[in-house]
Amino acid sequence: MPTTTECRVCAGTVREFFDFGRQPLSDAFRLPDSTDEEFFFRLAVGACDACTMVQLMEEVPRERMFHEDYPYLSSGSAGMRNHFEAVAKRFLTSELTGEDPFTVEIGCNDGVMLKTIADAGQRHLGVEPSGGVADIAASLGVDVRKDFFEEETAARIIDRSGHADVVFSANTFCHIPYIGSVLRGVEALLSPRGVFVFEDPYFGDIVDKTSYDQVYDEHFFLFTVTSVRTMASRFGLELVDVERIPVHGGELRYTLARAGAREPSAAVAAMLAEEAERGLASQETLRGFGESVRRSRERLLALLRRLRAEGRRVVGYGATAKSATVVNFCGIDEGLIEFVTDTTPAKQGRLTPGGHIPVRGPEAFSDPYPDYALLFAWNHSEEIMAKERAFRDSGGHWIGYVPEVRVL
Ligand code: SAH
Ligand code: TYD
Ligand code: ZN
Numbered sequence: 001m002p003t004t005t006e007c008r009v010c011a012g013t014v015r016e017f018f019d020f021g022r023q024p025l026s027d028a029f030r031l032p033d034s035t036d037e038e039f040f041f042r043l044a045v046g047a048c049d050a051c052t053m054v055q056l057m058e059e060v061p062r063e064r065m066f067h068e069d070y071p072y073l074s075s076g077s078a079g080m081r082n083h084f085e086a087v088a089k090r091f092l093t094s095e096l097t098g099e100d101p102f103t104v105e106i107g108c109n110d111g112v113m114l115k116t117i118a119d120a121g122q123r124h125l126g127v128e129p130s131g132g133v134a135d136i137a138a139s140l141g142v143d144v145r146k147d148f149f150e151e152e153t154a155a156r157i158i159d160r161s162g163h164a165d166v167v168f169s170a171n172t173f174c175h176i177p178y179i180g181s182v183l184r185g186v187e188a189l190l191s192p193r194g195v196f197v198f199e200d201p202y203f204g205d206i207v208d209k210t211s212y213d214q215v216y217d218e219h220f221f222l223f224t225v226t227s228v229r230t231m232a233s234r235f236g237l238e239l240v241d242v243e244r245i246p247v248h249g250g251e252l253r254y255t256l257a258r259a260g261a262r263e264p265s266a267a268v269a270a271m272l273a274e275e276a277e278r279g280l281a282s283q284e285t286l287r288g289f290g291e292s293v294r295r296s297r298e299r300l301l302a303l304l305r306r307l308r309a310e311g312r313r314v315v316g317y318g319a320t321a322k323s324a325t326v327v328n329f330c331g332i333d334e335g336l337i338e339f340v341t342d343t344t345p346a347k348q349g350r351l352t353p354g355g356h357i358p359v360r361g362p363e364a365f366s367d368p369y370p371d372y373a374l375l376f377a378w379n380h381s382e383e384i385m386a387k388e389r390a391f392r393d394s395g396g397h398w399i400g401y402v403p404e405v406r407v408l
Contacts, residue, residue: 005046005057008177008220009231012050016057017286018215018293019044020329025064026216026321027071029350029359038354039064043325045215045222051230052281054203054222056215059177062129062148065218070130071346072321074109074171077380081112083247084170088116091166095195096122101165104157104189106149106182106198107172111137118142125161127153132346150178154185163191171248174200174221183235187258196237196256204280205250209403210292212329213322213376214249224280225252225271232256241265249379249402297330299405304336304374313370314399316340317384318377319347319359326376326401327355334358337374341365369394378402 003016023043030038044057075081096103101122108114108126110133117124118141126142127149128134134144147153157164167186176182186196201214203222214222229239240262241255252271279285307314316323319342326332332355339358342348348361365373369391375381375398385398392398398408 001042002057003046007048007051007053008055008179009053009227010048010051010234012048014046014048014053014055014057016044016046017283018212018290020212020215020325023217023328024324024353025060026218026324026353027065028353029071029319029347030353030356032349032351032358040354041217043215043217047281047286048227051227052224053227053231054224055177056217056220059220060217062176065175066129066148068131069346070133071344072109073133073136073344073346074112076344077377077383079380079383080247083245084113085116087168087170088113088120091168092117092120092122095166098165102161102163103166103168104164106167106169107175108137108142108144109133111140111142111144113168113170114142115140123161125157127157149176149185150181151185151188154189158189163194164189165191165194167194167196169196169198171200173198174223175218177220179221179231180235183231183237186256187236190258192258193261194257195240195262197253198256199245199247199251199253201248202244202250202252204275204278207280207285207289209249210289210296211249211402212289212293212296213320213325213402216321216325218321223252223254224275225254225268226275226281228254229268229272233259238262239264239268242267242271247379296401296405300326300401301330301332303399303405303407304332307372308336312372313338314372314374315365315370316357317365317373317375317388317398318342318380319344319352320376322379323376324353324355327352327357332357338370339364340376341373366390369396371395372397372399372407374399374401375408 005014020043022040103124105126108128126144129148203224237256238259240257243253245251316337319340339360347359
């Protein structure tokens, strides 16, 4: 078990700071009668000595994660639908007001963001390797290229459609270990004043909230402002803006431009200072995170075991990719959680990866309501609490584990 590896950004030494052990693919929901051997890998995170980038110690081959049957649908929550509509509208009134603007999205999934750009009649292209979700985007009138974005993809897009005013990527850029190839591609693809805007979970929030379930196969990098700024500068790009966004439990939206093309905003300097002051990349912070993760596991297991001993029914709410880390790191099984309810058709009737807990549709949740529901989709808690008032009215209780294990 090597505890160092080579940084995917700068080739420096990445030192491991936490090992979650053997983990399955977070989005590989199994058919109950499947006899296929399940894929496992060692999920561990480290930070680079040189550039501070937090990253996984082992890479999962991309075709194992992103393929025809990739089940995640970006439109699966009203909150995210609204968020991406707002993102698109903001681009339409800011970056996309010139003559015949062109937008490229890396990882457009079911077209949740690009649909608004397409409806505005503007040129756009979604690059999306997962065939099933790409087909949904295409059916909505979104132009899609079924492919992994990397340097060669960018070259082909330039040949065909020219340079892009906006390259956008949400919850995808951090999924890509071959980040140098992507950044060379983006740098080539951007028009002189074009911007690369990406949104991903913020490591600062992960540490603050002990939201260790943000660590799983698909989340290869956990970005900070400090590490992103250094990374951008290695590829002729510059971090010119950063914004906190409240989705998915705490994310940052980073804006990169060609070096020297735009003046960096005050927010960049402010966030850099904040990260330095709190020691976000320090050994102490990383060690403290590991201790909080272990404590969280102990408390969650103690609570679930107590409820089982008392004969309570507990189900999981939201068969999230994130929950694979919780279920498998804590060793939660069908004895502790009866089933997990989820609205995604491609997950229903299947078993969760690793833990093999059955996934059922929303109708199973109220038939009859359980005593407790463990909120795996905690990042959508407002939307879910509002939708499921009848659960609480029936005497049911929510269990949360971010930022700490508690009955809500
Ligand atoms: N942007 C959406 C999708 C996030 S899921 C949202 O925020 O909800 C991540 C998506 O990235 C998946 O649909 C996956 O197929 C896609 N993806 C993974 N690697 C990619 C790559 N190299 N280029 C483009 N898309 C990629
Ligand atoms: P999400 O937290 O967005 O992402 P990830 O899988 O990357 O961790 O996943 C939310 C999951 O929860 C998705 O499978 C849909 C499901 N869900 C429900 O079942 N009901 C709901 O009301 C909402 C908002 C989501
Ligand atoms: Zn590095």
